[in-house]
Amino acid sequence: MSPIGVDEWVARSGERRDDGSGWRKLLARADARVGWWQRLALVTLVGLVAGQLLSNVNVQTVAFNSLLYALLALGLNIAVGWAGLLDLGYIAFFGFGAYGYAVFSSTALGSDGSGGAHLAAIESIPIVVVAAGVFGVIIGLIALRLSGDYLAIVTLFVGQAFMEVVNNVDPGTLGGVNGLFGLDPLHSFGGRVESPLGFYYLALILVVVLAGILHLLDTSRTGRAWRALRDDELAASAMTVPVNKLKVMAFSFGAMVGALGGTVFAAEQTSVFPTNFTENILILIYACLVLGGVGSIAGAILGGLVVTIGEQMLSSPHDAGYLFYGLILIALVTRIRPWRKLAVVLGGVVGFGFAAHAIVGAISSAAVAGSPGSGGFIGSAVGDYVIVPGNPATYGNILYVVLICALIVVVRLHGTRRLLAVIPTVYIAACCWESRLIVNPAITTQIMIGAILIVTMAARPEGLLGKRRVETVL
Amino acid sequence: MQEFIQTIVNGLTTGCLYALIALGYTMVYGVLKLLNFAHGDVYMVGAYIGYFVIRWFGGPAALTIPVPLLLLIMFALASAGCGLLGMAMERFAYRPLRDAPRIAPLITALGISFVLENTILLLFGGFTRSYQTPSFIPFSTGIHWGALRIDVVQIMILAVSVVMMLGLRALVNRTTLGKSMRAVASDREAAEMLGINVNRTISLTFLIGSAMAGVAGVMSGLAFNQISNTIGFLAGLKAFTAAVVGGIGSIPGAMIGGIFIGLCESFSLSYISTEYSDLIVFGILIATMLIRPQGIFGQPPLQKV
Structure with missing residues (x-):
């Protein structure tokens, strides 16, 4: 509540004075000057150099995982950060992508353990991603009927329903509780990606390209409309923002990115199991996004890196x-x-x-x-x-x-x-x-991930890189 | 015919448990417009408290006190423990976020649920524990009529639930606290201006809701015999469905919704399929959302500008 009778310019003079000094001011100035594509180029360069320095296979796998979670956090950010829809069924999209890729790259569609589709990645991944987009549209259409909190719980149920489906429906194709394994290596145009380092570079390319696309989307008319919708749905619709269409779009785009992450995950692991898509993974992705900063592209990437590397360090008693x-x-x-x-x-x-x-x-x-x-x-x-x-x-x-x-x-x-x-x-x-x-490092890690959510929301809701958002409370 | 009645009885028992959890959801939603995801985990904590009470008094096979006294102590401790847990949650996690964007307390709730689940895992291990109810409440007790079997535990669940629901109804409709709860639910700021202690009211709402979830946890342990640190998630989801079906924010709605969900689940278990009973509950939720989003007893929401 701002006091009555204070001039806004006067009231903010202190803020301007605290704007920063020394290296902080320099950093802020540099930050303001560098354009988005220069940053992206820098990230790419750092990623490529880092790839050259990763000698150990375990470290390469961790690097891949952190980029995978960065990718997933980017996708989650579309619905949660921009459109303000708390999508707790995101894990279902991730699982959909992974299972989709697995079905097309194994003997699942054949009979008696032979045959099957064995599509090249250039065919199967687009099919799966587009199908996930349609899946997202369907969930989004249900979401239209629901305001914020209802949406959260229905999507949470979607995640649960996905688990029930892969566990019980058609064990011949989806593998039931045993999952699907022995998938083809990721292959297209005669080339293959098999080593952890290869997957690291693949994930790096995907993250960089996606971050670029998402930046353009964020600054576009659609991105602005999403934010208007997030901050005040009623006002946005009064300003002729097509609220329903935008909600469905946010779900669908998020689903496509989630499914893309799923395909890469399945290809790297060469197997999928129902236990890969539990609530724990959902919370992990949320921790990445929340820690990095809800609504921020750089934040989602940073969160993915920090949380995954932290998780990895926690699991080794030495580190x-x-x-x-x-x-x-x-x-x-x-x-x-x-x-x-x-x-x-x-x-x-x-x-x-x-x-x-x-x-x-x-x-x-x-x-x-x-x-x-x-x-x-x-x-x-x-x-x-x-x-x-x-x-x-x-x-x-x-x-x-x-x-x-x-x-x-x-x-x-x-x-x-x-x-x-x-x-x-x-x-x-x-x-x-x-x-x-x-x-018990495994349990400790889970507790820490949950604590990230609680502590970040209480102490710094904008996360590491996000901007503080003021919402009008009715 | 007997199978049919048995199904109804089973459905009523689980339904009453869902209703008790749903009441907590719906009350908290009423006063705070917050979905407390951690509510299902409070129920799970209640089940663990009951388990350790049994262990404390000599274990299921060699109880050192009479069974009714044991039950009384279980209910008392579980409701006290869970009530305090709920109050602490509100005080330290949700209250600082009361004026934050709507999404913030939801994410916090998710975090609390996760931390609670894993804390129990750390403290007591991940294996399933059993109340072993039959060793102190024998199978031979209860009503037997041909193939129809109604356990004492089931009768107790029905009785306790009905008493608690009537008590809650009286509390909300007759007492000053109930009046202030209704006032806070309809307009928090106006209630504050009229001198109602909003913080205290919200705290007590959490206390009552969580205490009921704790009692439900103990009773589920007695009825289903098995507890683990993950039972809260699905029970919470189903109870939430019950609250939505009945009309969220409405107390009779939560009761009716809970019983409805319990019956649906029980009928799908006996007549349709065991694997898909969860999916059927989910289908009911979606159908309710599409046909009558305000639920059976709810009023359509008004959007304030």
């Missing part, structure tokens, strides 16, 4: 510790100013930890008998510091609940009290991490 402690340190350094307070907090955490360890160790030596979950440098560094008892699972569970309560307390407090509360919280986080979270 996970660096990611975890690094994130805590970054959060402390960026949030606590000036540096004197920061020094107090960091010193406090170290002191608190050693004191707690000494006290607990003096009371019962069994309570500190366990060794931390992290190995390597981190493990030896925190070994005499965090409390890890002989049976870390039960203790870790309790600590996890305590940690969540402590986080809530920290969020609620302000000023000096918050600083003081941060000290034990960081220590509890470290203890919980070493005794429980790192032991």
Whole structure:
């Protein structure tokens, strides 16, 4: 609510002054000058150079996956970010693409395990993508009847229905719970893409081309109409924006990009299983988009890279510790100013930890008998510091609940009290991490992905690269 | 004929459970215009609380207290635990987003649902746990009439649900809290100007809705015997369908809708196909949306400019 009687220019003078200084201002100025195609060229160049540097096959696969999720986030952004339709059935489009490609590139359409379509990619991918567009139109037509929240749940049901269909309908063709495997390698015009590096370059090309197309779409009449629709549907329709047509279009375009991602996914994996298209993957794609910034092309790509690489790091016990402690340190350094307070907090955490360890160790030596979950440098560094008892699972569970309560307390407090509360919280986080979270990296990853959604929405709804959006609340 | 009656009884039992979850959805939607995706997971947490109460009192085979007392404690703890969970969710996750764009709390709700599901996975493992109801409520109890079997658990579910629904109805229609809930639902700003404590009302709405979901979780554990950390998702979806069929925001609508969905599911299980019963529920949702989007009891929404 803006105060009455304040001139807008005067009110914003502070904002102009805070516009930035030093390198931040320079960066902003450079950002304003560089055109979109120059950025795209830069991204392509970086991608190609990075491709040359990726020597390890595992790293190449991670690179491919991060680009795949960037692609999927770009597609999701069309409906969610631009048109403002919360599409929770996006996973069905992704699965549709993957299954479509799998059916056309395997023995699924033949009889008795032989024959089948075995189409070249140049034929099957366009067929599947166009079919997905039609599928999107159908879902979009249903969506027309629904306002925002209903739409979300119906699309969520679409995702669930897709799982039921691939699990139960025609196991001969779709493979049922066993999925389809042994797909042809991606081939066209006599060439093949088989290596992870090849798929990385393919995904890079797709992401770059798609980002270019989407940028043109975003700045076109259609893109502006989508945003008008998102911000106020009633006003948009009063301004003769064809609301219904645009909603269906957004769904359909999103479905096509999702299906494209699906085809590439199936080709790289050379198999598809119903479990590839669960709610978890949907949340992962949402985390990419939300973290990067809903409504921003660059944000979707960045989110895809950050979330996938983060997920990968979490799943390896060696890297996970660096990611975890690094994130805590970054959060402390960026949030606590000036540096004197920061020094107090960091010193406090170290002191608190050693004191707690000494006290607990003096009371019962069994309570500190366990060794931390992290190995390597981190493990030896925190070994005499965090409390890890002989049976870390039960203790870790309790600590996890305590940690969540402590986080809530920290969020609620302000000023000096918050600083003081941060000290034990960081220590509890470290203890919980070493005794429980790192032991089950898969579950920890899922919790972190869910937390990305909650924390981003609460702390920075525009994500990393998005622009803050003001909505009129009726 | 007996199979037919059996199907109806089964449908009524599951329907009552859906109705109890749907009430939470519909109440929260009423006061906040928010779809709380995490509501299904609150139900799942309730089922786990009930399970650990049984374990605490000696396990299903060797209970140290009488069964009615056990049930009472299960219901009390599950409703208290889930109620507090719901209140905490509202206080810390949804309240800061009250004036944010509509899409923000929905994404938060998605995140909460995911975090809850995986927290239970981390704490208690991913395997299915069983209440083993038959070891303390034997099969021989209940009404037997030829092939027709109505368990004590089913009778209890029907009775508890009816009592809770009547109680809720009285609460909403007769008490001051109910009055303020209706006021907040129809216009939050106006209610605030008239001196109604909106935050408190919304908090209590979450408390009541989540407590009912917790009780439903315990009863589903007793009736179906199996709980896991993923049961909340599908139950939540179906309960939401029930709320929509009845007319979202309408309390009698949620009850009727829940029972309707339960009956549809039970009839499709016995007469059509087991695999597609979920798809049939989905079809009902789509059909409702297309034919009568405001549901059975809902009023067509007015668009404010």
